[in-house]
Amino acid sequence: xxxxxxxxxxxxxxxxxxxxxxxxxxxxxxxxxxxxxxxxxxxxxxxxxxxxxxxxxxxxxxxxxxxxxxx
Numbered sequence: 001x002x003x004x005x006x007x008x009x010x011x012x013x014x015x016x017x018x019x020x021x022x023x024x025x026x027x028x029x030x031x032x033x034x035x036x037x038x039x040x041x042x043x044x045x046x047x048x049x050x051x052x053x054x055x056x057x058x059x060x061x062x063x064x065x066x067x068x069x070x071x
Contacts, residue, residue: 015060017053024053 028048029035037045 015057017057020053020057021049024049024056027052 028045032045032048034041034045
């Protein structure tokens with residue numbers, strides 16, 4: 001996909017809603033090809049960003065992380 005998209009799954013630090021939204025915005029921009037959508041498409045664009053942020057948050061909060069024991 002795109003190497004500049006930030007990986008949010010670190011596990012140790014809780015993520016803010018702003019971080020989820022920023023990642024969702026970057027993703028929607030990438031797949032739609034719009035940096036800033038036209039006025040006619042703005043509602044659809046913002047709805048997509050909100051939905052991607054919500055689903056991403058649900059995914060990362062539901063993942064189980066293994067805690068590695070120090071050697």
